[in-house]
Each structure stands twice: as structure tokens, then as C-alpha cells.
Amino acid sequence: MTTVEYVSDPDRYSEAIKRLLVVVDDEFVPPLSAREGTTQRSGLSDAERETNAEVSEAIETYHEACLEQHLILCHDDGELAGFMSFRDGYETPELGSFQPSNYVSTIAVDPEFRREGLARRMYGTILSDLPEEITSPYVSTRTWSSNESHLSLLAELGFQEVETIPDDRGDGVDTVYYAVSRSEFE
Structure with a gap:
């Protein structure tokens, strides 16, 4: 049975999180290892990486940002x-x-655990089961316009498209922001 929960101390899973980031790196546009951080807002279409050492170092930086x-x-x-x-x-x-x-x-969901509804369950947790002291009135995210599985899930959950930045991640690949009011899940 897979447990989904908010955790306040992720140290136990730190190395596993880094391993998963490496596994899914190339599934993101641009790859996680080509990004400056988890909330980078510019330069996404210019993100480049060249060597395995740079990938490893960049994943470590991204991993640290996730743990923060x-x-x-x-x-x-x-x-x-x-x-x-x-x-x-x-x-x-x-x-x-x-x-x-x-x-x-x-x-991110490990490929071995996909199609089990885990992404939906994680969204369910952030939408309705967070400690009050960290709960904001809205939940938001951004993705890229060709990320069909994520876009489909967001639509099913009632997220609204609030901003599109054309060609932000390359020719024909837009950055798309989505948000929903948490009050819809109370």
C-alpha cells in the first residue's frame, strides 16, 4: 500500500529524492539538470547542459532546492x-x-509506480490536507504546453489556466501557469 503524506522532515528520503530526480530529469522541458532552480522564470528555452559532471552538479543543486x-x-x-x-x-x-x-x-512519480493515481493523490493532499500554518488560499503550478498527462490531470482537478508565455521553453513549447482556489475543495 502506497502512503501519501506531507512530511516536515524529508531527510530520511533525501537520497531517494535525488535518485528520482535523476530518473525523471529528461522528462522535463527543459531537463531539471539544465535549470537554475525550482522557480526559474526566465531563460528556460536557453537552458543547456553539456557533460555528465554538469548534470550531476545541477541535479544536486535542484535536489537541494527541493529539500528547502x-x-x-x-x-x-x-x-x-x-x-x-x-x-x-x-x-x-x-x-x-x-x-x-x-x-x-x-x-515526480517513479516510472515503476505510474498509472496508480499517485500524482492525483499528492494534489489531493496539497488541496485539502496541509497543516493550517502553511496553507495558502490558492494552489498553483506551471508546466509546459506539451505535458499532456499533467495538463489533463490539472483540468480534471479544476485548475484554471491563468497565464501562457508563448515559446518560453523553445519553438512551439509554451510555459503555462495554472491555479485553483482551495475553497473549491473544502
Whole structure:
């Protein structure tokens, strides 16, 4: 049975989170290892990496940024199946009136655990089961326009598209911001 829960001390899963980031690195646009951090807002289409050493160092930097945020973990008998990192009280002009928010910066599910509803369960936790002291009125995220599985899940959960930045991640690949009011889940 896979458990999904908010964790305040992720140290037990730190190495597993880093391993999962390496596994899913190339599934992101741009790859996580080509980013400057979890909330990078410019230069996404120019993100480049060249060597394995740079990938390893960049993943370590991204991993550290995830650990500095709040985490929702999916684990099955101690094995990490997925995680969501998020910021509370997040504000950025792209979110318009949907702020402050709990901003999902990263969500990843191990390929061996996909199609089990874990991403949906993590969103369920952030939408309705967080400690009160870190709960913001809205939940937001951003993704890329060709990330069909994530876009489909966001639509099913009632998220609204609030901003699109055309070609932000390359020719024909937009950055898209989504948000929803937490009050819809009370």
C-alpha cells in the first residue's frame, strides 16, 4: 500500500529524492539538470547542459532546492514512489489574483509506480490536507504546453489556466501557469 503524506522532515528520503530526480530529469522541458532552480522564470528555452559532471552538479543543486521547500511524499514500504515539492505563500505576477498560493514547483512519480493515481493523490493532499500554518488560499503550478498527462490531470482537478508565455521553453513549447482556489475543495 502506497502512503501519501506531507512530511516536515524529508531527510530520511533525501537520497531517494535525488535518485528520482535523476530518473525523471529528461522528462522535463527543459531537463531539471539544465535549470537554475525550482522557480526559474526566465531563460528556460536557453537552458543547456553539456557533460555528465554538469548534470550531476545541477541535479544536486535542484535536489537541494527541493529539500528547502515543503514536501509531499509517496512511499511504499519505505521505498520512494514519488514526491511533490512546493512553496507556501508564493507570489508572482503570472498568477494574477490567484495568490498567495501553495506553488507546486516539482512533481515526480517513479516510472515503476505510474498509472496508480499517485500524482492525483499528492494534489489531493496539497488541496485539502496541509497543516493550517502553511496553507495558502490558492494552489498553483506551471508546466509546459506539451505535458499532456499533467495538463489533463490539472483540468480534471479544476485548475484554471491563468497565464501562457508563448515559446518560453523553445519553438512551439509554451510555459503555462495554472491555479485553483482551495475553497473549491473544502
